[in-house]
Amino acid sequence: MATRSLFHSLRCRLTNGVVGGNFTRNAESSRFSKSYSADAAIGSSLVEQSLESEEKDDLRSRIFRLRLPKRSVTTVLEKWVGEGNQITVNELRDISRELKKTRRYKHALEVTEWMVQHEESKISDTDYASRIDLISKVFGIDAAERYFEGLNQASKTTETYTSLLHAYAASKQTERAEALFRRIIESDSLTFGAITYNEMMTLYMSVGEVEKVHEVIEVLKRKKVSPDIFTYNLWLSSCAAAFNIDELTKILEEMRHDASFSEGWGRYIDLTSIYISSSRVANAESSSPVVEAEKSISQREWITYDFLMILHTGLGNKDMIDQIWKSLRNTNQKLSSRSYICVLSSYVMLGHLREAGEVIDQWKESKTTEFDASACSRILNAFRAVGLEDKASDFHLLLVQKKCILEMI
Template identity: 85%
Template structure:
């Protein structure tokens, strides 16, 4: 179309092969025609590529707007005489989730349930619960779960609903569901279910409840995984329970389910804790010394921060805090509480004041005065009354609205 317009414009300037006017430039015409031809060729090539990739996945992923219907695409695909397999739909739904196209992913799972119900797995129902919570909200996800057949109320679907509650920090609903879960004797729940509750407690600042979940996990004889230990260690670090940290490391070292690399890591960390050599061994810190362990297996940063605090290594605390702030991930109130506690333990009042300002200025976190109150109370409870008093005074100077200190 563009080429035709170009020729029409130029034709007006020719009569019997003679150029009319003095402004016609053959070189310019050549460039314009070449550019137009290149665009046309590119469109043809793109069209051919689209035709080559005219499979179900490509058709669905070409639906850019959420309001466009995946169901219509699936029905048309079947109407053309094509086949659809459950595994293919699972893969497409998984890819859609990764790109945060939750509404389209949900439509794919709805098709699966409607036409392939006999082939639906527990994981498929669990995925639907998670997607419904993201698209329509927690209440809709809860109604869907309660409406499932008893046979479909499995550890996977229970845990998926629990994950939805935890993700939206609905503690009471999560606790009610968790209490139902632990009363069920004919289903076997794994560590992931307990991890969800611990993650929730850590995220809302109820660190003191984590040991209760661990106690229940052990009572049910559920084997902890690496995330269980990470959360457990973090809760101890947040409450300054160094003795419990040592016990956990000992338990981890004796856990047969962990590989040799993790065992070496815990051995090294325990040696540092016992010998207090970490402050003089910056180049051989646990993380650096055991590079064979993947990042997902490392203990959380707050544990490492408290560990270095116990050994008086301020430089490492500075480095860890800088690394955390330099990342793109959202810092939780737990991270601020941890670094504040570390600097307080070491008497670094200037650093404490700086962190308070950073927290108050943070765009992703509102300053949590109740969390600061817990720090004051925790220091007072372990006999560090002077440090608690200093922190309380500093908060007052920063006009943080902390209640008057009791005598």
């Protein structure tokens, strides 16, 4: 069996069992580490808030002095009004937004509840959408669904539909999401943008059903919805998972002619096209890793680089994998489990076990992404399933040496 064919089969298996399942921010195995890193990041901010609260006696300070979820924001709001103070909707929105950022979801929800009860005439579609998101976090998907269905028809808007769809996607409720998405695309009275379609594609990537991403793209095109950079991100990744190089090239050409993309993205597209067609850059001036093309772009806007590793593995370009991996590690963005799995399988596929061992060590030492031994076992099983017994044996020995698995599995 040819290397490319084997790698194609391997990537499909890994996508369904490993890569796809870890694509998004809601991977179960990394929730604790996400919580830990986020808490650390906001720690100094909370200290400042605490000190500030001791000095001030405004509404925000009183609410943020509540330390335990059991304590009621509603009581604070009622007392504030009882003392003759005024509360504006914008002030409540800002407080709720800050509480949500620090994951104080129950208190944020109580603030929005007060808004609905006392300022209903001023409540916006975005406010209702925020409540759906908060309800799903505090009381679960069923409660969020009941709240949405209980809204009057005028409040069932693009924002609220998309918020519920996001809740389904985050909890991997595929059947519910698909049913809601059908309602969305059949709607004649509402107009939905790319973000709604992105939610559906994110769900399919997260559960390993990458072939359905193209179906969503077809609906998006039929509805004449303009894709955004995250749409292209998901679309490219789904094609890469299937090793569909022809489709990748077509997508890049479409991006090139999309008027909404900046000159910086043009440079990215040029570099990526060269990588795909010839596996090398044309001249020294363009030889920096593609990851560095736009360092200022946020995590949400990133085009994922797993497909570049896949392409270079199929071409046997170990040096390019080294460059991409080095650049990814040197950015200030958090590496996902998917990134570790992708580079690890690439190195093993090319027979570079020393580098694969280094990746395992880096992953185990990572403070942001918890090491997943079961993912390594699935990689091992995927090698065996496509007939790469030598690769599987080498990888098995490496995992034993790194104390990732037992001797016999």
